[in-house]
Amino acid sequence: MEFFTIINIGGTIAFAISGTLAGIRKQLDIFGLLVIAFVTSIGGGTIRDILIGHLPVRWLLDSSVILLITCTFILTILLKNHIDKLDKTLTFFDSLGLGFFTLRGIQEGLAIDLDISACIILGTITACFGGVIRDTLLNEIPTLFKKEIYATACIVGGLCYFLLKQLALPNELIDLSTILIIVGIRLLAVKKNISLPRVG
Amino acid sequence: MEFFTIINIGGTIAFAISGTLAGIRKQLDIFGLLVIAFVTSIGGGTIRDILIGHLPVRWLLDSSVILLITCTFILTILLKNHIDKLDKTLTFFDSLGLGFFTLRGIQEGLAIDLDISACIILGTITACFGGVIRDTLLNEIPTLFKKEIYATACIVGGLCYFLLKQLALPNELIDLSTILIIVGIRLLAVKKNISLPRVG
Amino acid sequence: MEFFTIINIGGTIAFAISGTLAGIRKQLDIFGLLVIAFVTSIGGGTIRDILIGHLPVRWLLDSSVILLITCTFILTILLKNHIDKLDKTLTFFDSLGLGFFTLRGIQEGLAIDLDISACIILGTITACFGGVIRDTLLNEIPTLFKKEIYATACIVGGLCYFLLKQLALPNELIDLSTILIIVGIRLLAVKKNISLPRVG
Numbered sequence: 001m002e003f004f005t006i007i008n009i010g011g012t013i014a015f016a017i018s019g020t021l022a023g024i025r026k027q028l029d030i031f032g033l034l035v036i037a038f039v040t041s042i043g044g045g046t047i048r049d050i051l052i053g054h055l056p057v058r059w060l061l062d063s064s065v066i067l068l069i070t071c072t073f074i075l076t077i078l079l080k081n082h083i084d085k086l087d088k089t090l091t092f093f094d095s096l097g098l099g100f101f102t103l104r105g106i107q108e109g110l111a112i113d114l115d116i117s118a119c120i121i122l123g124t125i126t127a128c129f130g131g132v133i134r135d136t137l138l139n140e141i142p143t144l145f146k147k148e149i150y151a152t153a154c155i156v157g158g159l160c161y162f163l164l165k166q167l168a169l170p171n172e173l174i175d176l177s178t179i180l181i182i183v184g185i186r187l188l189a190v191k192k193n194i195s196l197p198r199v200g
Numbered sequence: 201m202e203f204f205t206i207i208n209i210g211g212t213i214a215f216a217i218s219g220t221l222a223g224i225r226k227q228l229d230i231f232g233l234l235v236i237a238f239v240t241s242i243g244g245g246t247i248r249d250i251l252i253g254h255l256p257v258r259w260l261l262d263s264s265v266i267l268l269i270t271c272t273f274i275l276t277i278l279l280k281n282h283i284d285k286l287d288k289t290l291t292f293f294d295s296l297g298l299g300f301f302t303l304r305g306i307q308e309g310l311a312i313d314l315d316i317s318a319c320i321i322l323g324t325i326t327a328c329f330g331g332v333i334r335d336t337l338l339n340e341i342p343t344l345f346k347k348e349i350y351a352t353a354c355i356v357g358g359l360c361y362f363l364l365k366q367l368a369l370p371n372e373l374i375d376l377s378t379i380l381i382i383v384g385i386r387l388l389a390v391k392k393n394i395s396l397p398r399v400g
Numbered sequence: 401m402e403f404f405t406i407i408n409i410g411g412t413i414a415f416a417i418s419g420t421l422a423g424i425r426k427q428l429d430i431f432g433l434l435v436i437a438f439v440t441s442i443g444g445g446t447i448r449d450i451l452i453g454h455l456p457v458r459w460l461l462d463s464s465v466i467l468l469i470t471c472t473f474i475l476t477i478l479l480k481n482h483i484d485k486l487d488k489t490l491t492f493f494d495s496l497g498l499g500f501f502t503l504r505g506i507q508e509g510l511a512i513d514l515d516i517s518a519c520i521i522l523g524t525i526t527a528c529f530g531g532v533i534r535d536t537l538l539n540e541i542p543t544l545f546k547k548e549i550y551a552t553a554c555i556v557g558g559l560c561y562f563l564l565k566q567l568a569l570p571n572e573l574i575d576l577s578t579i580l581i582i583v584g585i586r587l588l589a590v591k592k593n594i595s596l597p598r599v600g
Contacts, residue, residue: 029396032345053455055253060318118460139341141539145432196429199477229596232545255453260518339541
């Protein structure tokens with residue numbers, strides 16, 4: 001299994017766990033939790049696929065993703081008392097997922113010749129909008145809009161991606177750097193508890 | 201008019217009524233009620249059509265659906281004081297709609313060669329996600345996620361569909377059995393007031 | 401620059417400003433505000449493009465829209481203390497946007513041979529559903545459903561469009577009349593503080 005596949009799986013798992021835990025806090029029943037786990041995990045990629053017209057959306061054609069999320073969901077339910085102790089591991093995978101999914105979105109945009117701003121928007125949507133749907137379904141204003149340097153990491157990472165591309169570096173190096181920048185900004189923000197300013 | 205067309209119409213009507221009544225409880229104005237009636241009725245099928253890329257979505261091409269929902273809406277408004285007495289009739293049609301729409305979703309999935317898990321997900325989305333959009337627009341956590349054996353009936357029905365298919369029974373019998381299983385589970389759950397367990 | 405391009409730009413700007421201001425009232429951070437500005441501005445057209453299968457959605461292919469919204473957003477943030485004074489100008493452009501976007505939606509429907517009811521629905525969605533997504537993300541029941549003659553203006557304008565078409569008037573005149581009718585109804589409703597009746 002190659003490097004990027006592992007990160008992809010790690011990100012999917014982290015997002016599924018985060019969705020399940022958010023649902024438990026809202027006292028959803030088992031089915032509600034399962035839906036939230038799916039939506040958090042594949043929601044961003046689904047919106048991206050719809051916006052660019054890559055239909056049927058990918059996860060419908062790939063039952064390994066469905067299986068992965070379902071298993072993660074079951075394990076999260078069974079082990080939920082132990083997951084809090086995994087907090088740091090989770091944040092780490094969540095950040096990796098953020099980086100990886102941003103990169104995926106950008107690459108999907110490039111594959112259909114979108115320009116830079118559209119690619120960065122697609123990357124950010126891929127990485128962040130699963131969480132936006134999760135929060136909206138749970139009847140909350142998306143955390144993303146209020147408290148965290150999350151999307152900002154994606155946007156900065158995306159800008160760096162195109163900056164590095166100008167330098168004609170090898171693709172693998174650009175990809176890796178982009179992910180590392182996003183993960184770095186995100187982990188730093190969590191550690192230092194940094195938020196974006198409000199207006200008003 | 202054949203059997204399945206009647207069920208389809210019955211389900212559409214039941215869903216449109218349920219949307220209108222939910223909107224009245226939230227004090228929407230006339231236009232808001234109309235939108236909620238539409239969304240509850242065709243929301244699930246719309247999401248399914250988008251996910252599989254069957255665009256334009258079907259109801260845009262079929263003004264008889266638009267007419268049916270509009271008429272149902274007007275009648276619901278005019279007769280709303282009498283509809284509570286129809287409670288059992290409504291639950292019955294709503295359950296039939298649930299069964300029929302699940303079957304439709306599964307068949308759409310099979311038509312583009314999706315595998316079993318994706319087909320069952322499509323069936324459940326077709327049957328249940330109109331209600332999810334309704335509740336989200338009305339600023340509530342979807343009932344589906346908290347209180348009812350609703351989606352569970354769809355999932356169990358979907359599993360039975362593929363089980364029966366293994367037995368090489370005639371298609372009509374499989375279709376009918378699937379609908380009956382879903383209707384049966386749903387009506388039983390309503391009658392016995394059964395819910396899914398919560399985690400937490 | 402021709403007449404309709406100017407109205408289109410005016411409408412996009414007015415919708416972006418209205419989204420930003422709504423977000424400020426909800427204390428979103430900078431990124432949240434930017435997303436709400438985008439969603440309010442292009443949400444309706446995005447849903448329309450998805451429903452009719454015109455993918456990738458248009459704004460992904462047109463970075464001038466992205467740039468326009470981003471600049472409007474930055475100016476709104478910088479000048480927010482002065483924008484309240486612009487209240488009437490804003491309402492005017494917002495109404496123009498409403499008229500223009502309704503017309504756009506109707507024309508997109510006609511371009512793929514949809515019938516009258518579907519075209520009017522598409523027009524209304526194009527004009528109004530950016531605001532619906534905005535309110536849903538901000539965790540409120542869409543204003544559209546509760547307080548305002550907004551969608552009604554679009555529906556009446558749409559009906560007039562097809563009525564005028566029967567009279568075989570020149571296209572430019574029909575287009576202009578439709579926009580004027582919608583703007584007129586909307587401005588009158590704002591001035592007289594007219595709402596739709598509730599049922600209940």
